[in-house]
Amino acid sequence: MTIKTSEATAGELYRILSTAVAPRPICFASTISAAGQVNLSPYSFFNVVSINPPILGFSVTRRGSDNSSKDTLNNVLEVPEVVINIVEHSYVEQMSLASTQYAPGVNEFEKVALTQVPSDGVKPPRVGEAAISFECAVDQVIALGDGPIAGNLVLARVTATHLADRVLGADGKVDSELLDLVGRMGGNHYVRATEEAKFLVAKPGGPVGIGVDGLPDTVRNNPHLSGNDLGRLGGVKQLPTKEEITTMREDPRMQYALMDGEEAVVELAQKLLSDGEAEAAFRVLLA
Numbered sequence: 001m002t003i004k005t006s007e008a009t010a011g012e013l014y015r016i017l018s019t020a021v022a023p024r025p026i027c028f029a030s031t032i033s034a035a036g037q038v039n040l041s042p043y044s045f046f047n048v049v050s051i052n053p054p055i056l057g058f059s060v061t062r063r064g065s066d067n068s069s070k071d072t073l074n075n076v077l078e079v080p081e082v083v084i085n086i087v088e089h090s091y092v093e094q095m096s097l098a099s100t101q102y103a104p105g106v107n108e109f110e111k112v113a114l115t116q117v118p119s120d121g122v123k124p125p126r127v128g129e130a131a132i133s134f135e136c137a138v139d140q141v142i143a144l145g146d147g148p149i150a151g152n153l154v155l156a157r158v159t160a161t162h163l164a165d166r167v168l169g170a171d172g173k174v175d176s177e178l179l180d181l182v183g184r185m186g187g188n189h190y191v192r193a194t195e196e197a198k199f200l201v202a203k204p205g206g207p208v209g210i211g212v213d214g215l216p217d218t219v220r221n222n223p224h225l226s227g228n229d230l231g232r233l234g235g236v237k238q239l240p241t242k243e244e245i246t247t248m249r250e251d252p253r254m255q256y257a258l259m260d261g262e263e264a265v266v267e268l269a270q271k272l273l274s275d276g277e278a279e280a281a282f283r284v285l286l287a
């Protein structure tokens with residue numbers, strides 16, 4: 001099925017885009033109006049867009065129901081400052097409650113019982129429960145359209161970062177293992193970055209790998225190898241030498257696998273690949 005944008009409604013596009021571009025991190029944005037009214041709302045059209053200078057971007061859409069603009073947008077246009085708090089599982093329900101369309105001027109910190117901590121250099125307060133909060137100056141607000149669900153991209157430059165002690169590792173630096181992050185998916189679905197959900201993908205860095213197109217045909221066209229297996233093998237810097245292949249034939253693991261047949265050999269290679277030993281896996285496949 002192919003959907004032409006010109007034939008889709010904004011609602012249909014919202015459903016597809018918010019389901020496909022997922023999981024998304026959540027920016028819990030604290031802002032303030034010129035009259036001093038504090039607002040706290042979540043935004044998952046959010047990411048880091050520059051490191052030097054450090055810029056975070058999030059998009060406040062116009063309301064789908066009546067095309068009105070949200071309090072967060074009105075506030076950053078009045079007072080160009082925001083505190084972006086990172087959402088963890090321990091207060092995901094309070095974050096969700098804060099997305100309620102309360103009347104302008106209602107302080108969601110109070111509505112959802114999160115702690116309002118004064119910021120150092122900007123007027124909006126930060127969330128006391130957040131392990132990481134970024135005080136930001138709003139550099140630009142770019143209106144991307146004027147109809148319902150049109151985005152307004154807020155580019156927020158980080159002026160100060162608050163890190164709770166509990167997310168600092170032994171080296172004193174922020175440690176992703178100590179964060180209990182959540183992400184937004186389509187509809188009511190969220191994801192929690194638990195230990196079981198996390199996995200490692202080795203960076204291809206260093207000398208350039210041979211690429212999947214550089215693999216010998218016998219390996220590349222092996223029907224038992226997946227695209228991920230080939231991706232790992234393609235990161236190997238060079239083909240194994242004849243001597244390395246001969247030595248591998250004498251390896252006891254290889255000899256057992258050879259006795260059990262081709263599938264056992266591929267399984268041994270896949271085991272080595274998942275252990276991060278792509279060179280050894282390559283030797284097994286060629287042996």
Ligand SMILES: Cc1cc2nc3c(=O)[nH]c(=O)nc-3n(C[C@H](O)[C@H](O)[C@H](O)COP(=O)(O)O)c2cc1C
Binds near residue numbers: 040041070184
């Ligand atoms: C997890 C989550 C993510 C959201 N992401 C966005 C978003 O990226 N953009 C947006 O305009 N609204 C988003 N919303 C909806 C707003 O939070 C909601 O419209 C809120 O009422 C806006 O509050 P305000 O009018 O006080 O600024 C999200 C809601 C939730 C629960």
